[in-house]
Amino acid sequence: MERLLKGKVCVITGAAQGIGKAIVERFAEDGAVVYAFDRREGIMDQWAETCSESYATRVIPVCCDITDSGGVKKALMAIYKQEGKMDVLVNNAGVVFNRKIGMIVREETELMFRVNVVAALELMQLVARFMARNECGSIVNIASVTAVLGSPGQVAYSATKGAIISLTKSAAKELAPQGIRVNAVAPGIVKTERFTELYEVTGDKIDERINRIALGRLGTPEDVANACAFLASERASYISGQVLGVDGCASI
Numbered sequence: 001m002e003r004l005l006k007g008k009v010c011v012i013t014g015a016a017q018g019i020g021k022a023i024v025e026r027f028a029e030d031g032a033v034v035y036a037f038d039r040r041e042g043i044m045d046q047w048a049e050t051c052s053e054s055y056a057t058r059v060i061p062v063c064c065d066i067t068d069s070g071g072v073k074k075a076l077m078a079i080y081k082q083e084g085k086m087d088v089l090v091n092n093a094g095v096v097f098n099r100k101i102g103m104i105v106r107e108e109t110e111l112m113f114r115v116n117v118v119a120a121l122e123l124m125q126l127v128a129r130f131m132a133r134n135e136c137g138s139i140v141n142i143a144s145v146t147a148v149l150g151s152p153g154q155v156a157y158s159a160t161k162g163a164i165i166s167l168t169k170s171a172a173k174e175l176a177p178q179g180i181r182v183n184a185v186a187p188g189i190v191k192t193e194r195f196t197e198l199y200e201v202t203g204d205k206i207d208e209r210i211n212r213i214a215l216g217r218l219g220t221p222e223d224v225a226n227a228c229a230f231l232a233s234e235r236a237s238y239i240s241g242q243v244l245g246v247d248g249c250a251s252i
């Protein structure tokens with residue numbers, strides 16, 4: 001079977017768990033060379049080795065906090081020097097603090113904007129320079145359905161994801177002449193480690209949430225990863241500036 005991303009050099013952030021980990025595995029299975037960024041050291045080493053062997057490709061863990069712009073620049077320059085190209089960026093790393101309006105804390109809001117928006121934008125800036133040299137590339141930003149539908153308890157977080165959608169649309173227009181496509185994926189509720197922790201802590205009624213999902217189930221990290229692989233690939237070569245909902249047709 002044709003491997004959708006064969007030989008593509010891909011950078012994926014927030015790769016150590018949840019959606020990011022599933023994206024790395026999907027991309028590796030599709031033949032990509034994957035640089036898996038996460039701020040946590042060591043925890044990807046064994047898994048990256050297994051992935052590389054299983055999918056006959058290279059998965060390389062990169063320990064990097066994406067808010068450290070100097071560190072990110074150094075890491076990306078080293079990748080470009082090694083590979084001679086950069087084909088795909090998936091801006092997946094994100095943090096969330098769920099707070100009702102009255103309980104919003106400035107430090108948490110600032111951290112969400114620093115990681116979810118500013119760092120993602122700076123990664124796009126840097127990667128676009130490398131992509132422009134080959135006049136092709138695909139950037140996929142992970143937004144959220146909360147940016148489109150709104151979600152109680154996620155006022156500040158949903159604002160960061162709204163910003164991601166806006167910058168996706170503007171960057172798509174600006175980078176198109178250089179052959180770079182920019183799209184966003186907006187997941188609904190996805191069953192990840194973070195999700196499990198959240199619902200264990202808050203005791204929210206998950207069945208009520210599922211009732212508002214037309215397809216009748218939560219999303220999986222693999223659902224999101226499949227959408228990212230499509231948008232990253234040549235099959236989506238005429239698609240840019242779009243927000244692809246992966247939410248089971250939800251009305252939060």
Ligand SMILES: NC(=O)c1ccc[n+]([C@@H]2O[C@H](COP(=O)([O-])OP(=O)(O)OC[C@H]3O[C@@H](n4cnc5c(N)ncnc54)[C@H](O)[C@@H]3O)[C@@H](O)[C@H]2O)c1
Nearest residue numbers: 014016017018019039065066092093094144189190192194
């Ligand atoms: N899980 C959901 O229901 C859901 C829904 C919509 C959108 N999203 C978005 O999808 C993305 C992934 O979500 P998830 O549930 O897998 O999250 P997660 O918390 O399980 O994983 C996030 C990963 O990002 C890494 N990370 C966080 N800050 C970082 C930093 N500064 N530098 C480098 N790495 C950093 C973490 O170490 C972690 O491995 C996020 O952008 C999130 O906002 C998730």
